[in-house]
Amino acid sequence: MSGGHLRIGLDIGGTKTDAVLIDDEDAIRHRVRSATSWGPAGVIDTAVRAVEELTELSGAGAADIVSVGVGVPGQVGEGGAVRHAVNLGVEDLDLATILRERTGHPVVVENDVKAAALGAARILGATGSFVYLNLGTGVAAGHVLDGRLHRGRRGTAGEVGHIAVDPEGHACRCGQRGCIETLAGGAYVAERWGQVSDYPVLAVFDAADRGDELALRIRDGIARGVACALTVLTLSVDPDRLVVGGGVTALGERLVEAVRLELRTSAAGSDFLASLDLASGIDLLPRALPAAAFGAAIVADREGADVH
Amino acid sequence: MSGGHLRIGLDIGGTKTDAVLIDDEDAIRHRVRSATSWGPAGVIDTAVRAVEELTELSGAGAADIVSVGVGVPGQVGEGGAVRHAVNLGVEDLDLATILRERTGHPVVVENDVKAAALGAARILGATGSFVYLNLGTGVAAGHVLDGRLHRGRRGTAGEVGHIAVDPEGHACRCGQRGCIETLAGGAYVAERWGQVSDYPVLAVFDAADRGDELALRIRDGIARGVACALTVLTLSVDPDRLVVGGGVTALGERLVEAVRLELRTSAAGSDFLASLDLASGIDLLPRALPAAAFGAAIVADREGADVH
Structure with missing residues (x-):
């Protein structure tokens, strides 16, 4: 399987990382979950491994991956730098730049709750x-x-x-x-x-x-x-609609x-x-939905986004 | 002076009523202020008088007035009925219907704070x-x-x-x-x-x-x-912008x-x-701006509005 506009989305949590690969129709083709390693180097290694694993599973060439979106529990600066992600053991990390260098793909980083909101809205057709x-x-x-x-x-x-x-x-x-x-x-x-x-x-x-x-x-x-x-x-x-998750x-x-x-x-x-x-x-988001990882994958689509 | 797409906006407050007539370029052509009379009959008379006064001032024919928008301090129902406007002495009043019958114009009623928000946004170019x-x-x-x-x-x-x-x-x-x-x-x-x-x-x-x-x-x-x-x-x-008034x-x-x-x-x-x-x-709205009356005048423009 190959071709097309494949996007990867990662939700890097304090203990687990959820990763999806979606196609040009926003369908989730592959999903992998792994333990998150601690600290800046651990977070980067976790992310790189997830990207590699999804790419391998998809059978696609690196050129078919158009973007990698990452959701993190922390503040995200303009250039995709992560700050105060205490649950990841990260105080300040230029995640977008480093992950782009390590994977060769354009990378967008977003706060995980914002990514989940975007993903949930799209999945629920809000x-x-x-x-x-x-x-x-x-x-x-x-x-x-x-x-x-x-x-x-x-x-x-x-x-x-x-x-x-x-x-x-x-x-x-x-x-x-x-x-x-x-x-x-x-x-x-x-x-x-x-x-x-x-x-x-x-x-x-x-x-x-x-x-x-x-x-x-x-x-x-x-x-x-x-x-x-x-x-x-x-x-x-x-x-118009309010959904609760986490x-x-x-x-x-x-x-x-x-x-x-x-x-x-x-x-x-x-x-x-x-x-x-x-x-x-009170409307709970179904727990099985990978809202944050999916949201991270589509965050890179945003109009006028700086893709690093 | 006559012709064109003239709209009237009224801000009916507990003590004063502010009224404007705006042209098709949203310019305020006339503004009149009056004391608000108490109770349902008083509110209607106040509104009718303001519409008549503005029409006379403008020298326009009744046919040139395309709509009357009214801002009131109370809850506004779907059909332009006003409820719980305690400062006007109004508990339940079908203001839109009655004012349409009395003036012959299409009438839209909106909560005064919402009208002021719309007016302030337009005036400030937000x-x-x-x-x-x-x-x-x-x-x-x-x-x-x-x-x-x-x-x-x-x-x-x-x-x-x-x-x-x-x-x-x-x-x-x-x-x-x-x-x-x-x-x-x-x-x-x-x-x-x-x-x-x-x-x-x-x-x-x-x-x-x-x-x-x-x-x-x-x-x-x-x-x-x-x-x-x-x-x-x-x-x-x-x-993006927050303004304080009232x-x-x-x-x-x-x-x-x-x-x-x-x-x-x-x-x-x-x-x-x-x-x-x-x-x-902290950004105060200039007190001289007739935000609520102007907002009431343009509230009738809203897409898909029921104009009664």
Whole structure:
């Protein structure tokens, strides 16, 4: 198999890297997953190996690969440099330039939540305004307007995790207090739970089901944080469609139920909130969809993009 | 003078009605202001008189007036019906239908903040994403995307006044506690100030300057509410341009200074907030611009609008 306009998309996460190769009709031809190696050199090696593996699987020549898009959990500068990707062990890395040199392909780097928003919008066929709310280590959303990423003037569109909703709330690493992320972000949940666990949020929900008081408080906080994020997005952007994804949504219906309860409790005291009817419309992105990797693959298509 | 595509726009406020007549090049040919009469019959009479006065001033025939747009401080239903416009003494009024019958012109009704957002965007030549934050009796924003109003799926885009930022805050008429509007909304300021005044927000600022403790607390709350609204809009929409208007902005630089101080204090404790640099970019809409009336006049141009 060969020919055509093949694009590769990588979603480099703190523990795993998801990679897809898509054809000129946006169909996913191949998907590979691997463990992410730590630090700048590890991230680059992980990315190079994924590109090589997908190319080999496709049977295509290097010339058929028109672009490589990469989603990373961190800030992405103009030239595709990655900053403050703490979960990758990367403080500052000129990922686009190095990956272009190592693979020979044009490379575009994007924040992983923004890539996932773009990918989810395309996969779901969303039109008009679309928001993807990611519940992972942190809490952030991505906007897509008529199929194009809306980053905003400062690039902070969708950074709802750092909206402060309680002056007496927990201290946030951003320097504020009571940010939504301190309630529902996976890293804060793990920190407050304190026990070693591969899936702290799951452990919290399990312990809460057994009546553990700390776990109940943390679970209520998660529900409140997610409810706040949904409310804020509805009272600011009010997108045509809002979809929730990210690691924390592996809890599935257990998370949805907890958030729904929180939203219904708030709505019981407020006709205004009741009129929004947020509780009945919580829409989880199916976990099997490689939204971020797919989104990374199509991010390079963007009009006027600098492809490095 | 006659001929062409003349449009009328009315901004019906709680005390005053601002009305403009614009030509086919969007130039304002005439502007008249009048007191708003109370209640459903009063609102209709006010609107009819304004239309008649502008028509007479223009010297045009009734056939040259292609549309009348009306901005009102309340909820606007699909067919141009107005609900819960408490400042007009209107609970439910089929304004579009009645005004069409009384004037013979097609009529479109829009929420006044949304009309002002559209008008401000056009007057300022805003491209991309534009947000107008209105500080009036209530607190609300309007979005304009590429020259078109973005209302959102539920019509709640920009309703940032009812984002709750303090669980221990003041009770809001919406049923929540600690809404941004309970800090910075003119009606709440007047209620907490308690003294009879034509311009309670001005009275509060004057008393605060004299060291009055209640006034200082209220003024700090106003600054915090506006700072919260600006922060929320930046961390959700992050528009290309954000402009602040509304009655409370009559305070001008005194308001801007108070908000700037609040933003700088928060930023001093948070590198993240500091990086947004909101304090240096507070952009007030010039008070003399008839943004809402002009916006009402062009709201009828919207693609696919139902003109009644």
